[in-house]
Amino acid sequence: MFGNATDQHDTPTGGPARVVVLGGTGFVGRHVCAAFRDEHSDVIAVSRHASSIPPGTRALALDLCATPPAELARALTDGRPSVVVNAAGAVWAASEAQMVVANVKLVRCLLDGLRRATAPVRLVHLGSVNEYAPAHAGRPVHENTPTHPTTAYGQTKLRGTDLVLNAARRGDVDALVLRMANIAGPGSPVASLLGRVAHQLRLAAREGRTAEIRLTPLRAARDFVDATDAAAAVRAAARSGARARVVNIGSGRAVAVRSLVELLIKVSGVPAEIIEQPLPQGDAAAPPECLEVDIRLARDLLGWSPHRRPEDAVADLWQDLSAPPV
Numbered sequence: 146m147f148g149n150a151t152d153q154h155d156t157p158t159g160g161p162a163r164v165v166v167l168g169g170t171g172f173v174g175r176h177v178c179a180a181f182r183d184e185h186s187d188v189i190a191v192s193r194h195a196s197s198i199p200p201g202t203r204a205l206a207l208d209l210c211a212t213p214p215a216e217l218a219r220a221l222t223d224g225r226p227s228v229v230v231n232a233a234g235a236v237w238a239a240s241e242a243q244m245v246v247a248n249v250k251l252v253r254c255l256l257d258g259l260r261r262a263t264a265p266v267r268l269v270h271l272g273s274v275n276e277y278a279p280a281h282a283g284r285p286v287h288e289n290t291p292t293h294p295t296t297a298y299g300q301t302k303l304r305g306t307d308l309v310l311n312a313a314r315r316g317d318v319d320a321l322v323l324r325m326a327n328i329a330g331p332g333s334p335v336a337s338l339l340g341r342v343a344h345q346l347r348l349a350a351r352e353g354r355t356a357e358i359r360l361t362p363l364r365a366a367r368d369f370v371d372a373t374d375a376a377a378a379v380r381a382a383a384r385s386g387a388r389a390r391v392v393n394i395g396s397g398r399a400v401a402v403r404s405l406v407e408l409l410i411k412v413s414g415v416p417a418e419i420i421e422q423p424l425p426q427g428d429a430a431a432p433p434e435c436l437e438v439d440i441r442l443a444r445d446l447l448g449w450s451p452h453r454r455p456e457d458a459v460a461d462l463w464q465d466l467s468a469p470p471v
Contacts, residue, residue, distance in 0.1 A: 162186045164383070165221050166202075167209065167255070168233030172332045173271065173325075173375065175199045177232050180376035181383075191221075191233075209233070209254050210246065217258030222266055228383045231255060231270045234302070237336030241297040248301035249308070256312045268313075268320040269382045272306040274368070274393065275299035276324060280436045287439035288324075288391050306391065313389035321382050326395030326438045329405075329458035330372030331465035339459065342406055343466050346415045350467075356417035358410070362424055363403035364433035368395040369455035381447040395438030396451050405459055412463045 164181040168174040169190025178199040181188045188202040195204035207220055221229055235247035252270070259266050277286045278293040294300045306322050313320040333340035342358055349356030378394045410417045443449045 162228060163189065163223065163225060164228045164230065165189045165191060165205070166230045166232055167191045167251075168231070169199065169202065170195070170197055171232060172334050172337075173328055173372070174230075174232035175332060176328075176330065176372040176376040177230055177379050178202045180373075180380045181228075184380070186228075209251050209258075212254070212258070214254070214257040215261050217254065218261040218263070221258060222262045222264050225264055227264065228267045228269065229255075229259065230379055230383070231268065232379075234271070234305075236273075236298050237334050239298075241301075244297055244301040248298075249304045252305040252308050256308060256318060260312070260317050265319065267383055268309070268318050269379055270306065270309045270320060270322045271379070272322045272324040272391065273299065273302045274324050274326050274395065274436065274438055276303040276306060279434060281432050281434065283435075285437040285439045286393065288393055288442055310389060310391070319388050321385065321387050321389075322391045323378060323382055323394050324391055325375060326368040326370045326393075326436070328372050328375045329369045329455060329462065331461050332372070333462050338402065339405065339409060339462060342409055343413070343462055346410065346413045346417060346463075347466055349417070350413070350415045356410075356415055357420055358406070358417055359420045359422060360406070362421045363401075363406060363419070366399040366401045366433070366435045366437075368397070368399055368436050368438040369405065369458065370394060370396045370451055371453035371455065371458040371461075374451040374453050377452075378443065378447065378449045381443075381449040385447050387446050392443050392446060393438045393440055394443055394449075395440055396455055397438060397440045399435050399437035400455050405455060408456060409459050409463060412460050413467070 164186045166174050166178050169178050170192040178188050178190050182201040189205050190198045190202045191205045191207050193208050195206035198204045235244045276292050276294050276299050277290045280286050292303055309320050312318045335344050346356050
């Protein structure tokens with residue numbers, strides 16, 4: 146039913162591709178916009194208020210959950226072939242109700258709109274490795290790992306992924322799902338682990354004091370992928386002919402969370418004390434999480450592999466945060 150996407154995303158007239166990034170003003174969305182902008186695509190950043198758009202992009206203010214499907218289809222496709230990237234969603238500091246709206250209802254509304262598109266649309270939906278069952282040492286997650294998420298975030302993201310996969314398998318949309326590992330780099334939200342530590346360090350530096358970094362015990366090891374590499378994976382997925390399946394995106398190795406926090410402190414040069422707050426007794430007895438992502442399918446199917454280390458992402462995060470405002 147659908148033709149393969151071309152490597153250049155060319156339109157029938159040979160002009161630049163039109164790439165629509167939902168959540169284009171968010172952390173991940175801004176990096177995705179930059180990746181497509183760098184290959185001279187016509188990039189449109191979609192958000193409810195279209196404020197603080199990434200450089201070199203156009204803004205589209207749109208509430209996907211409140212826009213009628215036919216109108217949504219026209220807004221996203223504008224009568225010519227498009228790539229739509231769903232980088233919208235709720236994770237940090239969001240209630241379960243907010244996650245249901247952003248991670249499930251929004252996806253359902255998006256699919257209802259794309260079904261009505263008059264031009265072919267390639268959808269790249271960003272899922273999460275938190276959709277899998279909790280992982281422990283020696284068990285890297287791959288695309289066949291059981292999906293039994295234990296958190297509200299993982300559960301709502303899985304519901305969104307299932308909606309996309311079911312629509313793609315029916316032939317309603319041309320879609321591919323990328324299950325993303327933890328993404329790190331410039332712009333990391335304050336509510337994320339590394340973002341929270343970086344902002345606490347910057348505040349302490351401004352006040353000329355030792356930073357007190359209060360965190361839950363840093364026992365976990367997780368797969369962190371550099372934001373630039375993650376955005377490159379989205380671009381590779383957009384030009385790929387693969388559809389109706391899941392592809393894992395990560396660095397391919399688990400990194401101790403403590404080591405990244407300590408590296409961030411070292412890079413900042415700010416004196417700091419890490420204060421680990423105890424877990425409830427039941428949680429403290431559980432084995433520490435160790436999430437490592439198997440990325441072989443991404444290499445084979447998309448021709449993508451990471452080029453930067455999580456340590457590079459941490460250094461870039463601090464450099465960006467400590468740079469004077471433009």
